[in-house]
Amino acid sequence: GQNIDQPTEMTATEGAIVQINCTYQTSGFNGLFWYQQHAGEAPTFLSYNVLDGLEEKGRFSSFLSRSKGYSYLLLKELQMKDSASYLCAVGDSNYQLIWGAGTKLIIKP
């Protein structure tokens, strides 16, 4: 079957660094996506990885290891506005996105 796993909730401190992990098992692989979703709002696209390695975009970086079925989203210099749910999604062989349940990130002052 197809499965995306990520932690349900994480807590971090303002100014710190946090890493949100995602492991997956899917039929086919056409990229791994990270989205951010604030409460009551629609998801917004953060990053895309299709090759192994690290993609850096400002304070956010995303890493992929296809052989391990593993990705992480790294958030640096955390700000209060980063409090949100972070969704991991994998494109399967039909380019359909298989969604993780999301990780709720709580930032404390």
Added chain:
Amino acid sequence: GAVVSQHPSRVICKSGTSVKIECRSLDFQATTMFWYRQFPKQSLMLMATSNEGSKATYEQGVEKDKFLINHASLTLSTLTVTSAHPEDSSFYICSARDGGARETQYFGPGTRLLVL
């Protein structure tokens, strides 16, 4: 970046009425659009995949006669909730896939539906 609009953003209706929600890709052509539903504090749930010029593909458990989807052009898909009931109250979100941007899905802002 790619922009997807959704209208209306919020709607309140009486039980038994029908509600139409529009989803538009503003700066790219989307051969495929998706409709999701999300209940409070729950995950996104894919309802259907909408392909331009053909019938939508519905996920298991989603009634195609209740949730009518039309994808008449490369920039517009509509979802009509027919004979709405209070249990249909939810946050409906569309996304459009940009084939030129590594198949990334971009989301509309969502429509909050409340059926009284």
